[in-house]
Amino acid sequence: MNPHFIFNCLNSINNFILHDQNHQASKYLTKFSKLIRQILDNTDTPLQAIERIVTFMNLYVELEQMRFGKNRFDFEIKVDTRLDVHVTVFPTMMIQPHVENAIWHGLMHRTEQGKIILSFHRETSTLVSCTIEDNGVGRAKSKEISKQLSPSRKSKGTQNVLESIETFNRQYNTEGAKIIIDDLYDQTGEPSGTKVKIVLPDIAQFKLC
Structure with a gap:
């Protein structure tokens, strides 16, 4: 988890309080505490079943939507029916950073409605995958903007x-x-987002601690 995310969450809570939005501050803090608890749990159990990852990612995205406005982007999760959400496991912290990148480096530079689709899929009898797809500005444009905003970073x-x-x-x-x-392009050849695909051996046989 990016440390900047933690600091930004605390700043958001402080901002709600300063603007007398106590209900929002309480709601945000409750979600934030649940997320931190799951992060700490994941330290000892890096492999999590899909059902737990879905809960974790929904919490994370809800916090980001509260910060930036729910209308800034939509979030959708799709799970292949051939996967057992209670058994099939993925490393949670290998997925979250890519969703964070999609939000910060893809969608936040858009003026139109953004969208992220998180998909879990069975590739073969021995391989499973997780795909994070966004309709952001694309990697090239994102790098260009980042250099302008933080040239030394x-x-x-x-x-x-x-x-x-x-x-x-x-x-x-x-x-x-x-x-x-993969960099995505529309019919005119303009960048239309990014797709990250994580392919892993099906390691459901590994014991969840």
């Missing part, structure tokens, strides 16, 4: 992604984990 996104995959493969003695990032 260096993104570690790609490095962190590669490290997380390497760690997963090493930990579970496999080479099947990979991440595929």
